[in-house]
Amino acid sequence: MNGEITAEKGSVLFKKVTKTYSDGTRAVDRLDLEIRRGELVSLIGPSGCGKTTTLKMINRLEEPTEGTITVDGMDILSTDPVKLRRRIGYVVQEIALFPHLTVAENIGVVPNLLGWPAKKTRARVNELLSMAGLSPEKYRFRLPDQLSGGQKQRIGVLRALASDPQVILMDEPFGALDPISRETLQNELVSLQKDLKKTIVFVTHDMGEALRISDRIVILRKGRVEQEGTPEEIQNSPKNDFVRSFIGEDRLSRMSPDDPVxxxxxxxxxxxxxxxxxxxxxxxxxxxxxxxxxxxxxxxxxxxxxxxxxxxxxxxxxxxxxxxxxxxxxxxxxxxxxxxxxxxxxxxxxxxxxxxxxxxxxxxxxxxxxxxxxxxxxxxxxxxxxxxx
Ligand SMILES: Nc1ncnc2c1ncn2[C@@H]1O[C@H](COP(=O)(O)OP(=O)(O)O)[C@@H](O)[C@H]1O
Ligand SMILES: [Mg+2]
Structure with missing residues (x-):
């Protein structure tokens, strides 16, 4: 099977993937999913539908019970998990920055592990901070305690980008932020993505967020794909009542005075x-x-x-x-x-x-x-x- 896969770098492919936890919970159920290079795909669905499990299987924090997952066309089970994780960025909610390390050291964690020369790492950290609108002189030496929640998440995103991985996994990265910071970071992600063209798998339960940032939305239900499509496709032709109710509520709360009558x-x-x-x-x-x-x-x-x-x-x-x-x-x-x-x-x-x-x-x-x-x-x-x- 390995030999026939010719996917390009930065693609992620699930083939009939099932994950059953040891207590018998089937979190993911014969999932087929293709994420192409440079695409920002949101996985969305109700709590417990298997979003986090799906994401964690990509960098082998969880292993599939059945089926195949390939990254860059390579079966992840045949790659070393530690090496795999170093070439995949990972951002989670309430990011765990190392509290005793400075902002610069936090961002430089993976480059250091990869053995980059100090000068190269320093330049990369400065570049990333500037890209995110944080002046390096001001922020390099701060400790996580001296940052706002929004700034911490921003540093978490930069840390995931530091070694320039093509694939980034994000699990409700902005979920714990207040609505204004959340929207700011969503906008920043969209504008970063315009230049970076990373393959981003983004888990969220917020349809408004998915609609704002995604190239494609995959709606999961009980470990399977219920519907997938561009934000427009999902909004214009929801497949069934499940999808309709899922977008309905959020669409209403997002309704703005500038919407058509x-x-x-x-x-x-x-x-x-x-x-x-x-x-x-x-x-x-x-x-x-x-x-x-x-x-x-x-x-x-x-x-x-x-x-x-x-x-x-x-x-x-x-x-x-x-x-x-x-x-x-x-x-x-x-x-x-x-x-x-x-x-x-x-x-x-x-x-x-x-x-x-x-x-x-x-x-x-x-x-x-x-x-x-x-x-x-x-x-x-x-x-x-x-x-x-
Ligand atoms: N380590 C685990 N052991 C047993 N069951 C788990 C474990 N992690 C998650 N689950 C169960 O698997 C299902 C999917 O969980 P999860 O992937 O975290 O969903 P989501 O991220 O969509 O909320 C849920 O029923 C959850 O309770
Ligand atoms: Mg989750």
Whole structure:
């Protein structure tokens, strides 16, 4: 089997890998997974689905019970585990920096083990610190105690990069940080990765994080792949309810005022055709206690305006059609309007807003109730996050 594998340097390949712990727990179940050189792949899934076990098998901190794992096309079971670990970077949550070593010494741990000359290590440490926006003069000689949580994790990432390994494993590296530091480090990782093009296997349980940083997302469930794809593919076509619920919650808590209005458009109850008499429509509105109605050409679907009760009443007493009573100023266009636009318009006047496509066809309305529901759900998912954090 070894001979036929021609994978390039920096690729990681799982073939039918199973891991059963000694107590009988099957943590990983016939897993097939390919991670290509230079790709940042997130493994995500609920607690206990096998993310950490999968990661640890790559550098042989755990060994597969069945199946094959290759790194750089070589079966890892035929490589020396210590050497293997030195050529794979590893970052974990609440990184264990050596407390009695300086920042520079911590970053230089692996280069030292590899026997690099002191001068080369020093230059590399300085280069990495500068890359992460930490001035070497200021930070080289600090001890871990003198760093913030975010800075410690940053040093942990630099330590993993120090000997320039092609493959880096990260197990919830930013999981213990406050949201602002977490987002800063995510952004730094993305910008570092643009230049470095490492093969990164990144474990997280935070879908927002996975969506922000990954080239590809692998959703695990009970030790198997439930779905994999780019962030767009996963978001646009979740395979089943499991995936949907997994992205749903986080998507909601990530929802921002700049998001498009599409997700909250509803079909309205009140419509009228332009040729209907205002008197007829007025009767219908009064019966149903409506304050406005959308006037739409039933054949073309063109939106002709929104008719407000007072104007319809006036048109009715003048014996006109309902079209005489419409207003055409207040509307939003799908594809350009944001939730913020909708919120601003509704705060001016709490009457549903018609939404049109670029050709003026009526799509639906946005109501203040829909916006309120969104806000409530977002608050609720925020509380849930805070509770599980
Ligand atoms: N050393 C171990 N011995 C026995 N069971 C383990 C061990 N490590 C993990 N497990 C079990 O294996 C499953 C997967 O664990 P893990 O890979 O840590 O999941 P995740 O990182 O996705 O939370 C869980 O059921 C966990 O309890
Ligand atoms: Mg884990």
């Amino acid at each position: 599409e997700s909250i458009i509803e079909d309205p109850w009140g419509k009228a055709a332009p040729w209907e008499s205002a008197a007829e429509v007025l009767e219908r509105m009064e019966e149903n206690d409506r304050e406005f109605i959308q006037v739409i050409d039933p054949k073309s679907g063109q939106w002709l305006g929104m008719a407000l009760l007072g104007r319809v009443r006036r048109a009715a007493s003048a014996g006109e059609t309902v079209l005489k009573g419409v207003n055409r100023d207040r509307k939003l266009y799908a594809g350009e309007a944001t939730l913020r636009d909708a919120a601003e318009m509704l705060s001016d006047r709490d009457i549903s807003i018609p939404v049109l496509d670029g050709d003026g066809h009526f799509i639906g309305v946005i109501t203040s109730t829909a916006l309120a529901r969104l806000a409530v759900e977002r608050l609720r998912s925020g509380t849930k996050e805070a509770q599980t954090a």
